[in-house]
Amino acid sequence: MAAAKSSTAAPGRLQPWLRALLAGPCALALTALIMTVMPFWVPKGSGGVDHIAFPLFFMPAIWGFIFFYALLDRSLGRVAIVMTVIAAVHLVALRGILFG
Numbered sequence: 054m055a056a057a058k059s060s061t062a063a064p065g066r067l068q069p070w071l072r073a074l075l076a077g078p079c080a081l082a083l084t085a086l087i088m089t090v091m092p093f094w095v096p097k098g099s100g101g102v103d104h105i106a107f108p109l110f111f112m113p114a115i116w117g118f119i120f121f122y123a124l125l126d127r128s129l130g131r132v133a134i135v136m137t138v139i140a141a142v143h144l145v146a147l148r149g150i151l152f153g
Contacts (some may be wrong), residue, residue: 068129075132076123083140084116090143093150 091108098104119136126132 071129072123072132075129075136076120079136080116080119080123083119083136084112086140086143086147087115088112090146090150093146 088108091111092104095104095107123132123136
């Protein structure tokens with residue numbers, strides 16, 4: 054007789070979905086947040102456009118670092134905590150820039 058299947062997913066089956074969520078849309082959202090705040094902490098430079106050009110230039114590297122970190126780290130909890138701390142720091146900075 055076949056074993057009865059439970060309706061809850063096993064923790065091992067949920068882990069790839071969580072990793073894909075962290076490496077996909079969460080990494081993209083965090084990259085966009087970092088790029089939003091980056092012009093305010095990058096110096097303007099002699100031409101006055103470095104603070105705008107650097108976020109665009111470094112966007113693939115920022116996204117790639119976050120993406121591969123989320124995929125390659127062994128601990129999903131650590132990935133979530135690191136991404137949350139980075140997002141919180143940038144959200145506080147953005148709040149200070151917009152409302153402060």
